[in-house]
Amino acid sequence: MNAAPDFLRLLRDEQYGTLQEHLGGLQRQFEAGQLAERDLLNAFQAFQQPDPALGERFSAWMDAHMGSYEAHVALAEWLLSRAWAARGEAKSSHVSDQGWRGLEHFTEQATACAGHAVTLTANPLAAWAVSGWAANSLGCRVSAAEVDAQQYPDWFTQGLAANPQSLTLRRIMLYHLREEWGGSEAQMLAFVRQQQASGLLSETDMQRLWAEFHVCVSHHAMAFTRDFVVAVERAQLAANLRDLHANQLFVALTIAGRSLAERRAALERYLAAAEQDEDAALDGNGLIAFVHGWQGLEDLAPRVAGLLRRAAERGDTDAMIGLGKLQLAGPAWRLPDALPWLLRARDEGNREAAELLVVLRADQEPEEVNRDALRAADLGSPDLSWHVYGHFGAFRQQFGLDERDRYRYLLRAADAGNNDARVALAQQLRAGRVEVGGDGVLRPVKTRPIQDSLNYARHLLERAGGSGHAGAQRLLARSKARDWEAGTARRALLWPALPFTLSALPSTLSALPLPTAGQALRPLLALGIMSVVLFRACHQAEPSEPWRQVLTPEQRALVERIESGDARPVFEGDRLRLDDVKPAVP
Numbered sequence: 001m002n003a004a005p006d007f008l009r010l011l012r013d014e015q016y017g018t019l020q021e022h023l024g025g026l027q028r029q030f031e032a033g034q035l036a037e038r039d040l041l042n043a044f045q046a047f048q049q050p051d052p053a054l055g056e057r058f059s060a061w062m063d064a065h066m067g068s069y070e071a072h073v074a075l076a077e078w079l080l081s082r083a084w085a086a087r088g089e090a091k092s093s094h095v096s097d098q099g100w101r102g103l104e105h106f107t108e109q110a111t112a113c114a115g116h117a118v119t120l121t122a123n124p125l126a127a128w129a130v131s132g133w134a135a136n137s138l139g140c141r142v143s144a145a146e147v148d149a150q151q152y153p154d155w156f157t158q159g160l161a162a163n164p165q166s167l168t169l170r171r172i173m174l175y176h177l178r179e180e181w182g183g184s185e186a187q188m189l190a191f192v193r194q195q196q197a198s199g200l201l202s203e204t205d206m207q208r209l210w211a212e213f214h215v216c217v218s219h220h221a222m223a224f225t226r227d228f229v230v231a232v233e234r235a236q237l238a239a240n241l242r243d244l245h246a247n248q249l250f251v252a253l254t255i256a257g258r259s260l261a262e263r264r265a266a267l268e269r270y271l272a273a274a275e276q277d278e279d280a281a282l283d284g285n286g287l288i289a290f291v292h293g294w295q296g297l298e299d300l301a302p303r304v305a306g307l308l309r310r311a312a313e314r315g316d317t318d319a320m321i322g323l324g325k326l327q328l329a330g331p332a333w334r335l336p337d338a339l340p341w342l343l344r345a346r347d348e349g350n351r352e353a354a355e356l357l358v359v360l361r362a363d364q365e366p367e368e369v370n371r372d373a374l375r376a377a378d379l380g381s382p383d384l385s386w387h388v389y390g391h392f393g394a395f396r397q398q399f400g401l402d403e404r405d406r407y408r409y410l411l412r413a414a415d416a417g418n419n420d421a422r423v424a425l426a427q428q429l430r431a432g433r434v435e436v437g438g439d440g441v442l443r444p445v446k447t448r449p450i451q452d453s454l455n456y457a458r459h460l461l462e463r464a465g466g467s468g469h470a471g472a473q474r475l476l477a478r479s480k481a482r483d484w485e486a487g488t489a490r491r492a493l494l495w496p497a498l499p500f501t502l503s504a505l506p507s508t509l510s511a512l513p514l515p516t517a518g519q520a521l522r523p524l525l526a527l528g529i530m531s532v533v534l535f536r537a538c539h540q541a542e543p544s545e546p547w548r549q550v551l552t553p554e555q556r557a558l559v560e561r562i563e564s565g566d567a568r569p570v571f572e573g574d575r576l577r578l579d580d581v582k583p584a585v586p
Helices: 007-012 016-031 037-045 054-064 069-087 097-117 125-137 144-148 154-162 167-176 185-198 203-223 228-241 243-255 260-274 284-292 298-313 317-329 339-347 351-360 366-378 382-390 392-399 403-415 419-430 451-466 470-478 517-530 546-550 553-564
Strands: 434-436 442-444 567-572 575-580
Touching: 007 016, 007 054, 016 037, 016 054, 016 069, 037 069, 037 125, 037 167, 054 069, 069 097, 069 125, 097 125, 097 403, 125 154, 125 167, 144 185, 154 167, 167 185, 167 203, 185 203, 203 228, 203 243, 228 243, 243 260, 243 284, 260 298, 284 298, 284 317, 298 317, 317 339, 317 351, 339 351, 351 366, 351 382, 366 382, 366 392, 382 392, 382 403, 382 419, 392 403, 403 419, 403 442, 419 434, 419 451, 419 470, 434 451, 451 470
Parallel strands: none
Antiparallel strands: 434 442, 567 575
């Protein structure tokens, strides 16, 4: 497979005949027993690229080759990658509304596409694999009793009937039974024991399956139950079974705060194994562990970067982003320049790459910083959408935007999960200043809030409050049942949006220094991108509000009173005073 063509590039270049010839040839070799499943599946994994622009290419490929199994599997891989990209890697309680909609929409399409693909060839292993990963996206649907009775989903039983020695299908099923996805350690253990009892796997593959089991248990102990003793013990067992799992050991040791010597040994063990495996790449958890704990390991940075660059050259977008994170963490290290890789990833529609570019190039001229920020906002970045909304005057002037765009970015920021935007939009909805139409467009109005607006406002505050936003929690705590009924609700007082309009307040707050574009974006995005504690799949950092750090205690108390609804700002010339808000008369 070393000389395999760049399948994604062939798709972008509209070389559908060449694509069909190469992939069809691999499928025929596999069905003839002349190609390993790993090589076949690696070829289709090239399409795990959530670039929206590829949709037209897939349509053209399928039009040119009607009923193509290969085109259907590639399309299913792309749809599933779009589902995962929409969801993001946050803990489920922190996934945005936009993320859940995208996950459900694209997973449903991927499942349907893969389901049709299994009817188009003799041994559709790749299609069954996509179906399995799609099922995992929605959580475990197999009960403990079904595991004991070996009653598994069709994608597994039918796939295994045609491929009785498949390690891939067994790995997907093992992951389906993970505790954080609705399964349990007992279910995983029973499943692995069943596979060992069947005698169908080779000794090497059985050892790898056991190693994966211990990795899953280690991850859950570390990220969910916070049992670092178990996390390290199980990671050690996994690494002893397969050196590549020393990556998990390095992460567990880092989280547990173990000694530098132990962490170095684990990382060196992983690097030595990965450098001998052309398909290996440092995963996101391992990279974040390195980025947050590189002191004493600086000399290993070039080897880490080498793995990432090797994967990036294969088209691995996660590796491209990893190079950017590494450059941000250690700008003085002699590492490959990440900017060309990030530009490529952004141009292919990757939001995280666009966000990293804003951080890494924040010292440019303000116009260029704004250009990068707008690109990231247009790719769905919640923080950069909020930034565009907050600094809309500058963006309107530079890019010729209109007032409808301002509200579009506010809605996008709130819908995509920015907690400050959720609170700001909720307050505007409660004030009767905006409404979300049936077409999903946010429009300015001047009326009493309608019931749909109040329902959505409450939902936004609950989502923000549930992920730790103090302002949302205060607003919810102080609200009454009547505040959420259109017939009895008072119009919320709409105070100036924070933090972006502090300079507009004709008061002592106007003296607060507003950061420059670069200074404002660095803490916002550096924290959001680099400090999302290890395992973005399991945790979300507390909302970043760096602007509060410059307030005096008196100013902070003033802001909190306005936020909580206890007071409203009243301007008298160039002075600001606060009026207490009296309780409404029942």
